[in-house]
Amino acid sequence: MDGENANAQPGADVAPTNPDGGQPLDGAQPGPGQEGIELGDDGLPIHEEKKEVIPIEVLEDMKNVFDVFDLQKTDRVLIGELRTIMRALDFDLSPAELKIVRKRIDPDEEGFIRFANLKLVMEEKLKDIDTFEDLVEEFKHLDKNDDGQIPNPEFKQYMMNMGNKMTAEELEELMKEADPSGDGVIVID
Numbered sequence: 001m002d003g004e005n006a007n008a009q010p011g012a013d014v015a016p017t018n019p020d021g022g023q024p025l026d027g028a029q030p031g032p033g034q035e036g037i038e039l040g041d042d043g044l045p046i047h048e049e050k051k052e053v054i055p056i057e058v059l060e061d062m063k064n065v066f067d068v069f070d071l072q073k074t075d076r077v078l079i080g081e082l083r084t085i086m087r088a089l090d091f092d093l094s095p096a097e098l099k100i101v102r103k104r105i106d107p108d109e110e111g112f113i114r115f116a117n118l119k120l121v122m123e124e125k126l127k128d129i130d131t132f133e134d135l136v137e138e139f140k141h142l143d144k145n146d147d148g149q150i151p152n153p154e155f156k157q158y159m160m161n162m163g164n165k166m167t168a169e170e171l172e173e174l175m176k177e178a179d180p181s182g183d184g185v186i187v188i189d
Helices: 056-069 079-088 095-105 115-126 132-140 152-161 168-178
Strands: 149-151 185-187
Touching (some): 056 115, 079 095, 095 115, 152 168, 152 185
């Protein structure tokens, strides 16, 4: 017997487990802290590979922007710099959006931004858009005048810098479709 089970009473409710901390032996129920872990045929935990949402170029840009404010290399930036950092990453947030992002990026209200939390927020912002309605919602953020239109320069900047970056040729082709009248604005339906 190992040291932690030496004092165990016969018939105790703790399920004996494999030495590697994996699946309980003899079909016993999982012990504390083992619930919800999916195990493979070999009894080892199954780890799903997480798809990276943030392209490497954008992640490098994020780190560079963060480092500009993290001069002491403490992995902390004052929360007051959040709007500036988000604008540098091409997200000009409304006051309401900024308040939401602030709560997500500094949930413990320490007054600091940590890079890991910034990355989580950016993953959410850059995640794949699933439906037409999601796409329209994203584009509404670019509609600064709330008139249902996005000026072509803002739309172009957004499309060239966010997610999978577009080439100039791809962007020109998209602009022909997005602004068929050529009047300089994208109409959001």
